[in-house]
Amino acid sequence: MSKDVEIWAEQIRKGDVRAVSRAISAVEDHGAQSEELLQRLFSYTGRAFVIGITGAPGTGKSTLVDRLAGHYRKAGEQVGIIAVDPTSPYTGGAILGDRIRMQGHAGDAGIFIRSMATRGFLGGLARATGEVALVLDAAGKQFILVETVGVGQDEVDIVRLADCTVVLLAPGLGDDVQNMKAGLMEIADIFVLNKSDREGADRLEADLDAMLHLAPERDGRTPRVVRTVATENKGVDELAVAIKDYREHFASRLGPQDKKIDHWKRRLAALAEDLFLRRAISDGAGEALLAGLAREVAGRKKDPYAAARELLAHADAKRKNE
Amino acid sequence: MSKDVEIWAEQIRKGDVRAVSRAISAVEDHGAQSEELLQRLFSYTGRAFVIGITGAPGTGKSTLVDRLAGHYRKAGEQVGIIAVDPTSPYTGGAILGDRIRMQGHAGDAGIFIRSMATRGFLGGLARATGEVALVLDAAGKQFILVETVGVGQDEVDIVRLADCTVVLLAPGLGDDVQNMKAGLMEIADIFVLNKSDREGADRLEADLDAMLHLAPERDGRTPRVVRTVATENKGVDELAVAIKDYREHFASRLGPQDKKIDHWKRRLAALAEDLFLRRAISDGAGEALLAGLAREVAGRKKDPYAAARELLAHADAKRKNE
Numbered sequence: 001m002s003k004d005v006e007i008w009a010e011q012i013r014k015g016d017v018r019a020v021s022r023a024i025s026a027v028e029d030h031g032a033q034s035e036e037l038l039q040r041l042f043s044y045t046g047r048a049f050v051i052g053i054t055g056a057p058g059t060g061k062s063t064l065v066d067r068l069a070g071h072y073r074k075a076g077e078q079v080g081i082i083a084v085d086p087t088s089p090y091t092g093g094a095i096l097g098d099r100i101r102m103q104g105h106a107g108d109a110g111i112f113i114r115s116m117a118t119r120g121f122l123g124g125l126a127r128a129t130g131e132v133a134l135v136l137d138a139a140g141k142q143f144i145l146v147e148t149v150g151v152g153q154d155e156v157d158i159v160r161l162a163d164c165t166v167v168l169l170a171p172g173l174g175d176d177v178q179n180m181k182a183g184l185m186e187i188a189d190i191f192v193l194n195k196s197d198r199e200g201a202d203r204l205e206a207d208l209d210a211m212l213h214l215a216p217e218r219d220g221r222t223p224r225v226v227r228t229v230a231t232e233n234k235g236v237d238e239l240a241v242a243i244k245d246y247r248e249h250f251a252s253r254l255g256p257q258d259k260k261i262d263h264w265k266r267r268l269a270a271l272a273e274d275l276f277l278r279r280a281i282s283d284g285a286g287e288a289l290l291a292g293l294a295r296e297v298a299g300r301k302k303d304p305y306a307a308a309r310e311l312l313a314h315a316d317a318k319r320k321n322e
Numbered sequence: 323m324s325k326d327v328e329i330w331a332e333q334i335r336k337g338d339v340r341a342v343s344r345a346i347s348a349v350e351d352h353g354a355q356s357e358e359l360l361q362r363l364f365s366y367t368g369r370a371f372v373i374g375i376t377g378a379p380g381t382g383k384s385t386l387v388d389r390l391a392g393h394y395r396k397a398g399e400q401v402g403i404i405a406v407d408p409t410s411p412y413t414g415g416a417i418l419g420d421r422i423r424m425q426g427h428a429g430d431a432g433i434f435i436r437s438m439a440t441r442g443f444l445g446g447l448a449r450a451t452g453e454v455a456l457v458l459d460a461a462g463k464q465f466i467l468v469e470t471v472g473v474g475q476d477e478v479d480i481v482r483l484a485d486c487t488v489v490l491l492a493p494g495l496g497d498d499v500q501n502m503k504a505g506l507m508e509i510a511d512i513f514v515l516n517k518s519d520r521e522g523a524d525r526l527e528a529d530l531d532a533m534l535h536l537a538p539e540r541d542g543r544t545p546r547v548v549r550t551v552a553t554e555n556k557g558v559d560e561l562a563v564a565i566k567d568y569r570e571h572f573a574s575r576l577g578p579q580d581k582k583i584d585h586w587k588r589r590l591a592a593l594a595e596d597l598f599l600r601r602a603i604s605d606g607a608g609e610a611l612l613a614g615l616a617r618e619v620a621g622r623k624k625d626p627y628a629a630a631r632e633l634l635a636h637a638d639a640k641r642k643n644e
Binding site for chain 1: 357360361364365367368378379380495579582583584585586587589590591593594595596597598599602603612613615616617619620622625626627628629630631633634637638641
């Protein structure tokens with residue numbers, strides 16, 4: 001363990017904003033010392049409560065996250081926010097969108113906000129988000145709010161990081177909302193019916209209740225439904241109570257430990273894959289091999305399975321020299 | 323190459339619906355013979371034109387896919403449709419949603435429709451979708467329409483399979499549409515402004531044009547914008563023309579070959595990862611190791627990096643015995 005990483009970790013544990021920012025950048029970029037740093041921080045993690053907040057575009061996620069963070073700040077809690085943005089796969093740049101709504105918290109040292117972009121293919125977004133959450137956890141944030149859009153597999157993986165998953169719905173988002181609801185049904189620990197002052201809210205709630213009535217219980221409970229109007233800060237305290245109740249329910253059962261083990265099974269498998277892929281293609285010879293194989297496969301001169309086995313063999317050969 | 327796989331592949335090449343269905347199921351389930359079958363079929367692929375169609379929930383993707391398929395059928399082309407549905411990560415079951423709209427094509431042997439669900443963590447959805455597309459390609463489908471929801475990373479990976487990516491927008495989908503547009507901006511080869519008879523369509527088109535005007539050209543062109551009302555079959559012929567123009571532009575340049583090579587680099591890397599993970603954890607000892615490590619990490623008795631390295635070492639030890 002190098003001395004400077006030790007100092008860095010110590011600064012993070014004290015909540016030093018600059019040290020935390022630098023750590024997050026290092027994690028995002030797979031920086032040289034990031035792994036050592038995370039190893040150092042890991043034993044200080046596991047204290048934060050991670051709340052995943054997801055829902056279709058237009059449901060008002062960012063506003064709700066902002067208000068919920070405000071609620072926890074008022075109660076004297078330290079808060080971290082990770083906003084996972086849809087982004088360009090080509091430039092890797094995050095679309096900050098309406099992050100401007102968060103400006104109200106600028107200058108509050110008790111809240112740390114970070115937007116994250118989709119990652120390249122060496123290391124997924126879920127992995128990076130999980131590592132950023134570990135940094136914020138070690139930095140003493142009591143609540144970490146992770147905001148993601150949509151219901152893609154990556155989003156599901158991100159939501160799996162959370163101790164409690166809040167799914168947002170809002171009236172008037174088109175006829176595919178039925179699909180969204182069904183897709184999100186089984187990952188939701190709490191439903192929020194936002195924009196609940198709008199037309200169609202009662203009907204949406206009735207539809208949701210009907211669905212929940214039919215669905216089997218999860219972890220011995222049926223997800224609660226909370227109505228909010230986030231823009232007017234209505235229902236946010238009720239949501240915080242619902243989260244608290246869920247957390248207490250969660251703490252009193254054995255089930256969640258299994259959930260955490262499942263969670264780490266996935267993360268460890270992904271991490272091992274990353275290590276493998278770095279071994280296989282992160283050097284010049286590996287890169288050249290991959291490019292050459294891709295060219296042959298694109299030209300139908302070799303089938304993809306034979307090509308993938310060559311990559312595996314290259315990694316094995318490198319291993320002997322490690 | 324076993325004899326029965328050879329016969330199976332031959333049936334698929336002749337477009338036998340039952341053989342194609344069975345192949346897709348085998349691919350989805352990572353069935354015993356699926357790899358051998360795909361190796362056998364691979365040299366007959368690369369002829370189909372794959373069109374990715376994506377957009378937020380409520381933009382009318384399914385209807386547009388249905389109408390576009392109808393257009394190609396009328397022109398005597400064979401069509402494959404792969405509808406990637408949001409789904410439960412727990413049950414693995416697909417939500418068929420409004421697939422009922424496709425019923426108009428039931429009984430038409432020239433069109434093959436398959437819904438796909440999110441996969442587990444051994445083998446991603448993008449991989450399965452890519453392999454199903456290969457089966458349909460080998461079966462002689464001239465056009466393969468791949469429909470996905472949202473802009474998650476997995477969706478982006480799926481869309482990368484396509485030779486041409488169509489991004490749907492529709493007016494009136496809430497204030498986060500701005501984000502969606504930006505996130506999808508760089509993967510779109512063609513934009514469709516669906517439900518273009520609705521209020522807000524002109525403004526949305528103006529916003530989109532303004533964005534496209536500012537964005538750099540991709541592959542020497544600016545994405546075209548086509549207005550449709552899919553429910554009334556309006557604008558579908560124009561969309562087919564835009565796709566045809568894109569395809570011709572695509573065929574006349576060197577760039578797309580690079581795109582295909584990039585595409586196969588990603589797929590080969592993912593395939594090699596799958597092979598590695600199967601080696602590491604698909605046996606009883608590997609499974610038990612992963613579960614034990616996950617338990618230790620969840621209890622903060624071991625850090626995730628040390629645990630992942632143990633998985634890698636297990637895979638290496640198995641390799642020696644292979």
